[in-house]
Amino acid sequence: MRMQSTMMPVPLSLNHFLERARLYHPKVEIVSRMPDKSLHRHTYADFHRRAKGLAEALVTAGIKPGDRVATLMWNHYAHLECYFGIPAAGAVMHNLNLRLFPHDIAFIVNHAKDRFLIVDDVLLPLLAQFAKDVNFERIIVVPLTGKPVEQGHEDYEAFIGKATGDFNCVEVDENAPCGMCYTSGTTGNPKGVVYSHRSTVLHTLVAALPGGINVSGTDTVLPVVPMFHANAWGLPFMSTFVGAKQVFPGPHLDSESLLDLYQRERVTVTGGVPTIWLSLLQTLRANPAKYDLVPGMRMLVGGSAAPESLFRGFDEFNLEVATAWGMTETSPLGTVSVLKPQMRSLSKEEQYGFRTKQGMAAPLVDIRLIGDEGEVPWDGSSVGEIQVRGPWVTGGYHDLPLNESSFTADGWLRTGDVGCIDSEGFLRLTDRTKDLIKSGGEWISSVDLENAVMGHPAVLEASVIAVPHPRWAERPLAVVVLRPGMRATGEEIRDHLAKTFAKWQLPEGFAFVNEIPRTSTGKFLKTKLREMYKDWKWE
Amino acid sequence: MRMQSTMMPVPLSLNHFLERARLYHPKVEIVSRMPDKSLHRHTYADFHRRAKGLAEALVTAGIKPGDRVATLMWNHYAHLECYFGIPAAGAVMHNLNLRLFPHDIAFIVNHAKDRFLIVDDVLLPLLAQFAKDVNFERIIVVPLTGKPVEQGHEDYEAFIGKATGDFNCVEVDENAPCGMCYTSGTTGNPKGVVYSHRSTVLHTLVAALPGGINVSGTDTVLPVVPMFHANAWGLPFMSTFVGAKQVFPGPHLDSESLLDLYQRERVTVTGGVPTIWLSLLQTLRANPAKYDLVPGMRMLVGGSAAPESLFRGFDEFNLEVATAWGMTETSPLGTVSVLKPQMRSLSKEEQYGFRTKQGMAAPLVDIRLIGDEGEVPWDGSSVGEIQVRGPWVTGGYHDLPLNESSFTADGWLRTGDVGCIDSEGFLRLTDRTKDLIKSGGEWISSVDLENAVMGHPAVLEASVIAVPHPRWAERPLAVVVLRPGMRATGEEIRDHLAKTFAKWQLPEGFAFVNEIPRTSTGKFLKTKLREMYKDWKWE
Numbered sequence A, B: 001m002r003m004q005s006t007m008m009p010v011p012l013s014l015n016h017f018l019e020r021a022r023l024y025h026p027k028v029e030i031v032s033r034m035p036d037k038s039l040h041r042h043t044y045a046d047f048h049r050r051a052k053g054l055a056e057a058l059v060t061a062g063i064k065p066g067d068r069v070a071t072l073m074w075n076h077y078a079h080l081e082c083y084f085g086i087p088a089a090g091a092v093m094h095n096l097n098l099r100l101f102p103h104d105i106a107f108i109v110n111h112a113k114d115r116f117l118i119v120d121d122v123l124l125p126l127l128a129q130f131a132k133d134v135n136f137e138r139i140i141v142v143p144l145t146g147k148p149v150e151q152g153h154e155d156y157e158a159f160i161g162k163a164t165g166d167f168n169c170v171e172v173d174e175n176a177p178c179g180m181c182y183t184s185g186t187t188g189n190p191k192g193v194v195y196s197h198r199s200t201v202l203h204t205l206v207a208a209l210p211g212g213i214n215v216s217g218t219d220t221v222l223p224v225v226p227m228f229h230a231n232a233w234g235l236p237f238m239s240t241f242v243g244a245k246q247v248f249p250g251p252h253l254d255s256e257s258l259l260d261l262y263q264r265e266r267v268t269v270t271g272g273v274p275t276i277w278l279s280l281l282q283t284l285r286a287n288p289a290k291y292d293l294v295p296g297m298r299m300l301v302g303g304s305a306a307p308e309s310l311f312r313g314f315d316e317f318n319l320e321v322a323t324a325w326g327m328t329e330t331s332p333l334g335t336v337s338v339l340k341p342q343m344r345s346l347s348k349e350e351q352y353g354f355r356t357k358q359g360m361a362a363p364l365v366d367i368r369l370i371g372d373e374g375e376v377p378w379d380g381s382s383v384g385e386i387q388v389r390g391p392w393v394t395g396g397y398h399d400l401p402l403n404e405s406s407f408t409a410d411g412w413l414r415t416g417d418v419g420c421i422d423s424e425g426f427l428r429l430t431d432r433t434k435d436l437i438k439s440g441g442e443w444i445s446s447v448d449l450e451n452a453v454m455g456h457p458a459v460l461e462a463s464v465i466a467v468p469h470p471r472w473a474e475r476p477l478a479v480v481v482l483r484p485g486m487r488a489t490g491e492e493i494r495d496h497l498a499k500t501f502a503k504w505q506l507p508e509g510f511a512f513v514n515e516i517p518r519t520s521t522g523k524f525l526k527t528k529l530r531e532m533y534k535d536w537k538w539e
């Protein structure tokens, strides 16, 4: 017989994290902004007791391993309790995206076959809009406002309060599911991804490393990214694991409220999509001396491409924007842009070159670029479809047939993103496959153009799409939002771009608008834009 | 059917680390001190090519998954190649402890059924002493001195040089073995522990975290602890994984050689047993201004208890001693003493209280204390046997029957160490079960006494053992080595101790010696001491 390892077969489990919180970090704080803007504070000891209370109550209520319990919640302490309490019951946490259209939420609830719902009282009006299309066995309401919970619904506090406290977490196989999220639906219908204890534990370990997202016990972490968007990028798992202080913004995501929390709670790590940071930067600029933030606070950005101007802008305030790329399908950490030690001696300009890239594959993630003729070299310019593989990457979608357009025959995920990788191993995303512009037989990167347009001082936001063109098949159209009180013509912006782009790459037209339509997770909704501008008249 | 996770079934594998080194850290250096004291330098790109060459050559030579390939080597680049090249062949690296008696090495080689040996040319004289008792199919010699390899043996450079370079690492199940080590034999015969890809990968991920041993890409790491002693505590795996520069001392472990390397290569993290650090401290003190080391260099200490004077001594030089506790059986990371954020505002004295403890269980490791009446509370004083459980903890010994004295019925490892845990979760080791002193029905901690005796300014080293006593069953005897040129009497040391110990806890006698016998891994050999002093005449 072949030699066997003598190691214990101990499964990876989120329950270990939960117990660790009590044993080693009982006094560390969890701070949440409530709907009335007051701050709710408690500790990991409270969190541990309440999350286990939730688990016990769920088991008592008949939840079995693998059953889905949905959440419809903002980012706050009770949502964190669900992150650990639902898996501790052996069940699967399914966080619902409250920014979707109600009928889309209903579709997802039914597709996932959610049994119970835990919902913020302030979100009951949203629930009312799709309640008739779904069939929850129980609806448990978190009384954030302090008002009594209405008849027919259960009070979360009463529900978890019934627990005896004498409960051992349900132990399941490490490959058993513990959570699920649906994709943002930017390119089509949202698709379900089901995480396991194993994938979540491994993702947490790696993402917490300095070469990953870098969260340690000395940090104070505020996820602006919603806890229903790819698990708030895993930040709540990481923070709990390392015992970092956690700060949650609740429903108050306006810049003033966030800045106030950053300052008050001495936040050191935060994460959000570019839109959030763009508006935060405007607020800071409007009143540069108002806020006293922790110098060097790291602001993770992901979800869509962030313009270089964002990095430069926050650098002026000694706040460090750091790029990560990922997908609901990748738990979500795929790549992260961390400067290598030798890059720290580069000029600031050269550093921007790397910092604005999507970065290196996270440890344990394999990445490759596939072009028409197979693998594309890592030369910094050759472009291909990004494919990934790893223990926290999905190999399929929940309750959907395996699809060649999403997975390769040799088991890699086709991300639908295209980009190039340089000789340092840094990925640069140039587009989504579906957003590529093919003009006169040549590909044009919409992301590169957007970034450059947003570099014009008068431009607040810009999205570039392909519009049919009689001669060139497609030509780029830039949809532009100007900064309040500022002016610029298409001609001026084109001149600005002509410094760095070839003539045939320049936008053929400019549409000035007040707002660009967005997806539920804050991305430019290009499907909508293409629809809006499909009959654009080229001059 | 219960819901399934959609995650890819990607196994954890050391091969991923090896490929990562080439992709992301090709230019990072690996520096090794050669037998002639010159420095050998190459890069991760070289390391990758050569380790894969070794793997290919092993497979070509007939090594099959699970076969054992032994190493008899100092710490250097070729040993690192074995760390990854042997597993990349699907085989099991078995590093032999060159400090054991030759007949013990032979016993271990035969017990492990090692097929091949890779050996430093400078260690051939040692091999000659047991060669007739073992039966390696092939002996591959690393020509560290540059002299031609003698007939009958194979040249490592030629062996790996034959590789075509067109080789894919052998992929095995994540639970398949990749390495094995034998315990130090402090309390009995060395026992074999077999690590798996899974256990090694998980250990590496966690140990690299700031809450673990804390190694990142910005570090330069020098393991003084031998690569045959619990895999040099995993430092080579961690360093390769994060792309840290690695520095190896080769056979030159004297203080001057080490200090020279620290200074020259700007080392930031190092690890070794207390003896090594005690002599290093003496050298530094003898010539305080001679060396310019990286301020705050972290010096991990483990393997046996480190006296508080060591922490204080190095603090004067702005070098930070940090305690870790572990065993060959635990890969080896069990606990590590990392101050919690709120502890950083304690006084220096209070900090020593925590820093000298063995610390908190590493993430993913469960720990408990078992006394006569079951679990002992974490109150900082109640003492029990330390038991551990986790994915990198052994559940048995290679080719030995499962033994109740080593494993509990519910699957925990009985470490044979005793200690207490405080309310912060910090473990303090007070003894090994076998070294406990029972005097008049009361337990006395030999470790506490040793630490205090070594706190006396005239004492260099001290070991305290139980010696039979006609009236009290056992009484403590302190075996003491004085600092060169210093003097102290037993009476004086006893007076010094009387400030902190009760009278009945004080050593009953003092034996002054020039040297304390040690194990192959640098621990006090108390079995030998007890034998030597069993007929001690109490006054």
Ligand SMILES: Nc1ncnc2c1ncn2[C@@H]1O[C@H](COP(=O)(O)OP(=O)(O)OP(=O)(O)O)[C@@H](O)[C@H]1O
Pocket (backbone or CB within 6 Å): A183, A184, A185, A186, A187, A188, A189, A190, A191, A230, A301, A302, A303, A304, A305, A306, A323, A324, A325, A326, A327, A328, A329, A358, A415, A416, A417, A429, A432, A521, A523
């Ligand atoms: N740092 C980044 N830079 C650019 N794009 C990013 C970045 N991070 C994420 N993205 C984009 O977000 C996508 C993943 O987003 P998510 O999983 O939220 O759903 P979606 O892809 O927007 O929606 P759907 O898959 O339903 O169309 C990536 O495939 C990529 O296109």
Ligand SMILES: Nc1ncnc2c1ncn2[C@@H]1O[C@H](COP(=O)(O)OP(=O)(O)OP(=O)(O)O)[C@@H](O)[C@H]1O
Pocket (backbone or CB within 6 Å): B183, B184, B185, B186, B187, B188, B189, B190, B191, B230, B301, B302, B303, B304, B305, B306, B323, B324, B325, B326, B327, B328, B329, B358, B415, B416, B417, B429, B432, B521, B523
């Ligand atoms: N920081 C530490 N402080 C005190 N003791 C330690 C520390 N780290 C390790 N040890 C001791 O070392 C032991 C593990 O050592 P190792 O695996 O090298 O073999 P050994 O226990 O000395 O030998 P054997 O098991 O064969 O008797 C632990 O069980 C503990 O007694």
Ligand SMILES: [Mg+2]
Pocket (backbone or CB within 6 Å): A183, A184, A187, A327, A416
């Ligand atoms: Mg997508």
Ligand SMILES: [Mg+2]
Pocket (backbone or CB within 6 Å): B183, B184, B187, B327, B416
């Ligand atoms: Mg032992």
